[in-house]
Amino acid sequence: MLAYxxxxxxLMLPTLLGVLLLTFVVIQFVPGGPVEQYxxxxxxxxxxxxxxxGAGMAYRGAQGVDTQRxxxxxxxxxxxxxxxxxxxxxxxxxxxxxxxRSFFQNKDVxxxxxxxxxxSISLGLWTFFISYLVAxxxxxxxxxxxxxxxxxxxxxxxxxxxxxxxxxxGVALLVVFGGQLQWFPLRGLTSSNWDELAWGARxxxxxxxxxxxxxxxxxxxxxxxAMLTKNAFLEEIRKQYxxxxxxxxxxxxxxxxxxxxxxxxxxxxxxFPSAFxxxxxxxxxxIETLFSLDGLGLLSYxxxxxxxxxxxxxxxxLFTLIGLVTKLISDLxxxxxxxxxxxx
Numbered sequence: 001m002l003a004y005x006x007x008x009x010x011l012m013l014p015t016l017l018g019v020l021l022l023t024f025v026v027i028q029f030v031p032g033g034p035v036e037q038y039x040x041x042x043x044x045x046x047x048x049x050x051x052x053x054g055a056g057m058a059y060r061g062a063q064g065v066d067t068q069r070x071x072x073x074x075x076x077x078x079x080x081x082x083x084x085x086x087x088x089x090x091x092x093x094x095x096x097x098x099x100x101r102s103f104f105q106n107k108d109v110x111x112x113x114x115x116x117x118x119x120s121i122s123l124g125l126w127t128f129f130i131s132y133l134v135a136x137x138x139x140x141x142x143x144x145x146x147x148x149x150x151x152x153x154x155x156x157x158x159x160x161x162x163x164x165x166x167x168x169x170g171v172a173l174l175v176v177f178g179g180q181l182q183w184f185p186l187r188g189l190t191s192s193n194w195d196e197l198a199w200g201a202r203x204x205x206x207x208x209x210x211x212x213x214x215x216x217x218x219x220x221x222x223x224x225x226a227m228l229t230k231n232a233f234l235e236e237i238r239k240q241y242x243x244x245x246x247x248x249x250x251x252x253x254x255x256x257x258x259x260x261x262x263x264x265x266x267x268x269x270x271x272f273p274s275a276f277x278x279x280x281x282x283x284x285x286x287i288e289t290l291f292s293l294d295g296l297g298l299l300s301y302x303x304x305x306x307x308x309x310x311x312x313x314x315x316x317x318l319f320t321l322i323g324l325v326t327k328l329i330s331d332l333x334x335x336x337x338x339x340x341x342x343x344x
């Protein structure tokens with residue numbers, strides 16, 4: 001086991017290096033970097049100023065940026081060095097867990113991540129717990145009643161929910177419950193007067209704001225978990241040891257919860273770590289943008305649009321590292337759930 005863990009940890013290094021190298025190379029060929037954006041803003045401001053001065057007077061900035069100023073801008077953003085030197089420097093910083101500093105927000109990337117993390121944690125925790133606490137019992141009930149009217153109706157509802165993308169469902173929820181009926185707020189995680197409310201009112205206000213975005217995020221993961229649970233239980237129920245347990249006179253409840261439950265939950269339990277972490281960092285971009293929630297998804301999107309490369313590469317490094325470690329924990333969960341599994 002120890003040798004397997006060490007081997008997996010060593011394999012993480014080339015994987016992480018490959019992801020960073022590929023992203024860094026792509027960034028070099030993407031037009032409209034931070035220097036270009038700075039120059040475009042300067043020219044736009046110069047043109048506007050020149051128009052205000054009149055046709056006969058030309059604003060000096062409209063003539064462009066002189067070479068010395070351009071060199072200062074490149075040095076400010078770190079583009080005065082060759083690409084390979086910047087890549088090696090970035091790897092050295094990441095090895096010390098120094099994610100760099102944002103070009104446009106003038107903050108450390110770590111500070112930005114910590115500021116946006118509460119929103120993503122709120123969405124992730126609610127999505128994860130609702131998906132599993134409701135979907136797993138539903139999947140068990142569907143397996144026990146396989147082929148019944150209950151199974152068919154719930155399957156239809158689940159598949160319809162799965163077929164609707166989360167952001168489309170979010171738009172529909174906003175239009176109906178936020179716009180027409182006005183039962184829920186249209187944006188934000190809390191009200192503007194949240195700090196002035198009592199603790200009980202704060203909890204109610206928070207739940208009031210989080211209902212629509214969580215509902216939109218739960219739809220897809222809820223369907224997958226419920227159907228996975230049903231199929232896992234059906235597969236175990238049909239095995240020989242279940243027939244043997246029933247032949248010994250055990251009740252259906254003892255057979256289901258004493259024998260089938262543990263074996264059927266292996267693929268579900270081993271997916272807990274990845275699902276738990278994935279709920280924080282994946283699938284929330286459109287939801288956060290739609291409901292104006294300032295979380296990690298929105299931060300990543302804005303950093304790509306604005307070519308804020310330290311934020312793009314820093315968050316990518318952090319999320320990739322978390323994903324690799326989570327994958328290792330998921331694999332180790334197989335041994336914890338089923339000791340018969342041997343990595344050798």
